[in-house]
Amino acid sequence: MREAPTLYQRRIVIGAGICVIAFALVGIRLVHVSLLKGWDAGRAHAPIVARADLTDRNGELLARDLPVKDLYARPKFFADPAGAAEGLAAATGASARRLEKAFRTAKHAYVLVARQITPDDEAKVMQLGLPGLEFEPSAKRYYPDGRTAAQVTGVTDLDNNGISGLELGLQPEIHAAAARGHERGQVATSIDMRVQYILAHELEQARQTFTAKAAGGIVMDVKTGEILGMVSLPDFDPNQRGLAPGDSRRNIMAQDVYELGSVFKIFSFTMALDDHTLNLNEVFPINRDYKVGRYTIHEAERMPATLAARDVLAQSSNIGTSQIVLRSGAQVQRAFLDHMGLLKPVETDLPESARPLYPAIKNWGQIETATIGFGQGISVSPLSFVTAAAEVVNGGRRITPTFLRQNGKDRRGEQVISHETSVKMRDLLRYVVTSGSGKKADIEGYDVGGKTGSAQVPGPNGRYLPRALRTSFFAVFPAHQPRYIVYVLMDQPHGTKATAGFALAGWTAAPAAGRVIERIAPLLGVPKQSEPTRLARDTTQQQDGAQPVSASESP
Amino acid sequence: MVRVINFFCVALMGLTILALYHVSERTRDARLELARVNHEITRQHSDIAVLETEWQHVAAPGRIQQLAEAHLGMSDNASAQLSSFDMLPRRGDAAALNNTPLRNANAVLPANPPGATAAVSTITTPASGM
Numbered sequence: 001m002r003e004a005p006t007l008y009q010r011r012i013v014i015g016a017g018i019c020v021i022a023f024a025l026v027g028i029r030l031v032h033v034s035l036l037k038g039w040d041a042g043r044a045h046a047p048i049v050a051r052a053d054l055t056d057r058n059g060e061l062l063a064r065d066l067p068v069k070d071l072y073a074r075p076k077f078f079a080d081p082a083g084a085a086e087g088l089a090a091a092t093g094a095s096a097r098r099l100e101k102a103f104r105t106a107k108h109a110y111v112l113v114a115r116q117i118t119p120d121d122e123a124k125v126m127q128l129g130l131p132g133l134e135f136e137p138s139a140k141r142y143y144p145d146g147r148t149a150a151q152v153t154g155v156t157d158l159d160n161n162g163i164s165g166l167e168l169g170l171q172p173e174i175h176a177a178a179a180r181g182h183e184r185g186q187v188a189t190s191i192d193m194r195v196q197y198i199l200a201h202e203l204e205q206a207r208q209t210f211t212a213k214a215a216g217g218i219v220m221d222v223k224t225g226e227i228l229g230m231v232s233l234p235d236f237d238p239n240q241r242g243l244a245p246g247d248s249r250r251n252i253m254a255q256d257v258y259e260l261g262s263v264f265k266i267f268s269f270t271m272a273l274d275d276h277t278l279n280l281n282e283v284f285p286i287n288r289d290y291k292v293g294r295y296t297i298h299e300a301e302r303m304p305a306t307l308a309a310r311d312v313l314a315q316s317s318n319i320g321t322s323q324i325v326l327r328s329g330a331q332v333q334r335a336f337l338d339h340m341g342l343l344k345p346v347e348t349d350l351p352e353s354a355r356p357l358y359p360a361i362k363n364w365g366q367i368e369t370a371t372i373g374f375g376q377g378i379s380v381s382p383l384s385f386v387t388a389a390a391e392v393v394n395g396g397r398r399i400t401p402t403f404l405r406q407n408g409k410d411r412r413g414e415q416v417i418s419h420e421t422s423v424k425m426r427d428l429l430r431y432v433v434t435s436g437s438g439k440k441a442d443i444e445g446y447d448v449g450g451k452t453g454s455a456q457v458p459g460p461n462g463r464y465l466p467r468a469l470r471t472s473f474f475a476v477f478p479a480h481q482p483r484y485i486v487y488v489l490m491d492q493p494h495g496t497k498a499t500a501g502f503a504l505a506g507w508t509a510a511p512a513a514g515r516v517i518e519r520i521a522p523l524l525g526v527p528k529q530s531e532p533t534r535l536a537r538d539t540t541q542q543q544d545g546a547q548p549v550s551a552s553e554s555p
Numbered sequence: 556m557v558r559v560i561n562f563f564c565v566a567l568m569g570l571t572i573l574a575l576y577h578v579s580e581r582t583r584d585a586r587l588e589l590a591r592v593n594h595e596i597t598r599q600h601s602d603i604a605v606l607e608t609e610w611q612h613v614a615a616p617g618r619i620q621q622l623a624e625a626h627l628g629m630s631d632n633a634s635a636q637l638s639s640f641d642m643l644p645r646r647g648d649a650a651a652l653n654n655t656p657l658r659n660a661n662a663v664l665p666a667n668p669p670g671a672t673a674a675v676s677t678i679t680t681p682a683s684g685m
Contacts, residue, residue, distance in 0.1 A: 012557055019564045026571050034578060061611040067601045144611035184604065197616035 050139055050160050052177035052185030054153060054167070056193040057228070057405045059186075062153050063167065065139035065160070069122055071113040075103040077132025084130055088113050091124035115158055116140040141167070143238040149196050151232040151251040152189075152350070152403070164249065166403055169349040173404075188405040190226035195219050198519045199229040203488065206512040207233055210493030210503065216253040217512075218386050218487045219520065222394040222476070224406045227348075228484070228524075230254075230383075253489070255352040257379035260489075261455025262316045262437075262505075263389075263474045264375030268325045269313055269428060270392050271336045274421040277327040280309045280428075290319040295367045297322050313428055314436025316452060318374045325373030330364045333372065339416060340391060341398075346384040349403040354381040375455055382472075386487045389474055393429070393449075393482045396422035430479035437506040441475055441514035445528035446521050449479030450513065452505035457492060468492050471505035473513040483526060488513040 005013070054063040071092060078084040081103035089096035092114035102111045116138055117125070125133065141156045143149075154165015162168035170187055177185030199217045207215040219229040232254075236247040243249065250256070272278035283306045290297045297318050312320030325333055337343055337358075345353040357379040359368045371377040383401065390399050398413035429449030432438045437452040453472040456464040472489040476482045493508040495501035521528070612618075623629040 008557075012561075015561065016564075019568065022568055023571070026568070026575060030575060030578070034582070061608060064604060064608050066605055066608060142608055144608050145615050145617075146612075148615070148617060184600070194616060197620075201617065201620070 050175075050178060051141065051156070051162075051167075052174045052187050054170070054174065055186050055188050056191045056196070057188060057226070058192065058194075059188070060193045061144050062149055062189065062191065062193070063141055063143050066142045068116040068118060068138050068140040069135040070115045070138045071117055071122075071125060072110045072134045072136060073099075073103070073113050073130075074109055074132035074134070075106045075111055076109070078103060078130065084128075087128045087130065088125065091128060092117050092121050110134070145193060145197075146239060147235045147237055148200050149191060149193070150235045150238045151249070151253075152191060152196075152227075152230045153238065155238045155249075164351070165251070166349060169351045169403070190221075190224075190228060190403050190405050191230075192219075192228045192524075194523050195229040195520045196231065198523075199486075199516055200231045200233075200235075202512050202516050202519070203231050203233055206488075206490065206493075206508065209496060210490060210508050212490045212493040212508075214248075214252055214491040216382060216489045217516065218253055218382060218485070219516070220386055220390055220401060220485045220487075222390045222399065222482045222485055223410050223412055224408065225387075225390070225399040225401045225411050226406055227401055227403055229520075251350070251352050252491075253382045254348070254350050255354055255381070257354045257356055257381050257384075258470055258489070259376050259379050259455045259458070260382070260385055260472055261375040261453035261470065262318075263385065263451050263453030263472055264378070265313055265316065265321050265373065266389055266392055266425065266429070266451050266474065267337065267340060267342070268321050268333075268373040270417055270421060270425055271328055271333060272324045273424050274336075274417045275328055275332065278309055278324055280424065283308050284312055284317075284320040284323055286317055286319050290322060292322065292326070292367045292370050293365070295370075297370060310428055310431055311436070313451070314432045316374075316437050321374045322370035325369055326366065328369075330366070330369045333369050334361070334364055337372075337378070340388040342378075342380050342384060342388050346381065346387050346401065348383065348401045350383075354384075356380040356384060375453060382487060382489050386474070386485055389476075389487075390485055391416045392425050393422060393476045393479075393485070395419050426476070426479050426482060429474075429476060433475075433479075437504075438473065438475075438510050440506060441473060441510040441517070443477075443514050443518045443521070446517055446526060447478035447480055448475055448514065448517055449477070449482075450475035450510070452510055454503075454505045469503055469505075471503065471509045473505050473509035475510075475513045475517060477517055477521065478526060484520075484524065486513050486516050486520075488516070 051063075051065050053061060053065075056062055071088075073084070073088065075081055075084075082100050085099035085103055086096050088094060089099055094114045099111070099113060113133075114121070122135065139160055141160060143153060143155075150165075152165055154167040154169075155163060156167050157163050162171045162174070166189060167174070170189075173187045174185075177187050179185070199219055203215045203217050206212070215231075215233045217229065217231045218227060220227050230251070230253055232248075232251045234246055234248045236243055236249050269278070273280075286299070286303045286305060286307050288298070299318055303315060303317055303319070307315060307317055307320050309320075309324070311317075312324065328336075334343075343356055343358060345355050347353070358364075358372070359377060368377050387399065387401050390401075391397065394412060396415055396417035396419050398416050399411060400413075402411070426449055429451060430447065431449075432452070433442045433448050433450050438448075438450040441448055441450050451474050453474070455470045455472075457468040457470050459465040459468075470489070470491050471493055472487065475486040475488075477484055477486070488509045490505075490509050490512070493503045495503040495507065499507040
């Protein structure tokens with residue numbers, strides 16, 4: 001039989017137990033300190049950046065958060081609140097009166113002095129030697145290219161939330177990219193800053209030359225739907241909170257709708273060719289006045305007595321186009337325009353969009369069919385027009401414009417019009433440039449196709465303003481194998497000596513589009529000396545200039 | 556024997572406490588150093604971000620164009636200034652470029668450009684022009 005442990009033995013067991021527990025605790029602590037705690041000891045500070053960078057398609061910065069500081073003051077530490085307010089106002093640009101009032105009547109311990117102050121201002125504040133100041137790290141959105149892409153990138157508010165343009169439209173992507181990892185995230189847009197700059201530069205020059213009220217342009221890839229450039233003038237400086245005189249935050253290419261005039265004839269011809277109601281070899285009589293019900297459609301300039309179908313487009317004849325669209329009728333025309341996406345707002349990454357204006361079904365009669373055929377009586381946004389026109393030339397397939405880089409992915413969808421019609425339209429557009437109203441956009445070697453549009457401008461009372469035109473030019477290049485669209489719009493340009501007083505699209509918008517193509521084509525890798533299209537090879541020399549459109553009620 | 560074991564255990568515990576304290580201190584120092592380095596990295600990243608933005612600002616196409624026009628006498632006549640290697644004639648080509656003129660850089664120079672010699676205009680390939 002085993003004896004009971006003695007007192008000493010019990011003490012030894014208890015002591016050993018305590019030692020084991022102590023060693024276990026030490027071991028646990030050792031593991032905790034050396035292994036577990038070590039992982040989170042060096043965790044990086046949360047970055048100040050709240051929004052990812054916006055870049056162009058080549059990685060050039062469009063927008064970035066820069067570290068700034070918000071300045072707070074604790075008024076109870078100020079011996080002389082008025083003096084402190086004055087000093088802080090001088091250093092930060094804040095209102096001295098507001099600060100003094102806030103310091104005297106502060107309900108909270110802290111008073112916001114100024115937000116997003118720069119390091120220079122911070123240094124000035126520090127020189128004041130005031131007690132009770134605190135700097136809170138913050139971020140300010142900065143746009144290094146300033147005005148060049150202001151309308152597209154948009155801006156953020158003081159809390160760094162996007163309020164317009166891609167800053168708002170791509171906000172989920174920007175936040176998601178910023179939240180990924182410790183590195184500064186980036187969202188690559190489809191914009192090419194080289195193209196954007198060239199477009200802005202040429203449009204600004206054209207706007208000054210022709211003293212136009214506004215101007216805008218779009219460059220789009222017809223297969224990917226990527227918008228490489230979008231300019232709206234007047235623009236604004238996104239790095240300034242306020243607007244300078246004459247500036248505008250409105251993106252006229254996406255937010256506004258216009259009667260675009262004769263560029264709309266593209267759709268009339270597309271519809272007729274797709275419906276097989278038009279033979280390009282047939283000849284149309286071009287009477288002096290063309291009656292549609294009690295209305296008379298007339299040309300603004302003298303036209304030959306007859307025009308071949310392709311010359312109706314090349315010379316931009318309203319009467320010829322009216323005859324063509326009236327063969328299809330109102331129902332077919334409405335269905336076709338709807339099918340092309342022209343009767344609803346275009347959906348893009350831009351939050352800005354515009355609802356098109358067009359007659360109700362019951363009011364869409366013969367005269368409306370005729371005028372809509374040449375671009376009057378229907379108002380669409382330029383972006384919407386460009387999207388539909390891209391479908392005409394890209395092989396006839398659906399395309400949705402995008403402002404996100406697609407890395408060359410062909411995004412064309414279902415067939416909207418037949419491929420055969422698309423090929424014919426490319427030839428026709430090339431013919432307009434070689435032998436019609438778009439000659440001034442014919443850039444040697446780039447096989448430019450296009451269409452002019454000189455629309456009358458409605459006044460406040462709904463009547464068209466005298467001698468006021470909204471000119472535009474739609475260009476596609478290379479026409480035989482389209483890759484890019486360049487669209488230029490000018491609001492109320494004025495003729496110059498060099499244009500003999502003409503302000504039509506052929507004199508104002510077409511040359512600007514041509515210059516843009518001439519400058520961007522080499523940068524975009526479009527080979528020069530493209531093969532001419534079939535119709536371009538047998539062109540005949542005809543007169544310059546587009547025809548303004550008009551339809552008036554007969555007396 | 557028991558006393559020896561007790562003494563050994565206590566001594567071992569003391570040594571372990573000292574070692575643990577040493578490790579703890581080193582860990583604390585390392586943590587501070589890591590925080591300092593991380594802070595420095597964050598600061599450097601911020602500085603780089605500012606410098607990149609500044610570079611983007613000064614290298615903006617508009618600014619480059621202004622400087623090129625003002626100081627180099629260059630114009631934006633781009634399509635004639637850019638070409639590809641494919642267009643250059645190879646040695647021995649009988650009729651390079653199908654006898655079409657080869658256009659060279661043709662920047663329009665100002666009247667008295669600094670250090671410039673002459674404007675270069677259209678030239679023809681030897682096969683076609685000579």
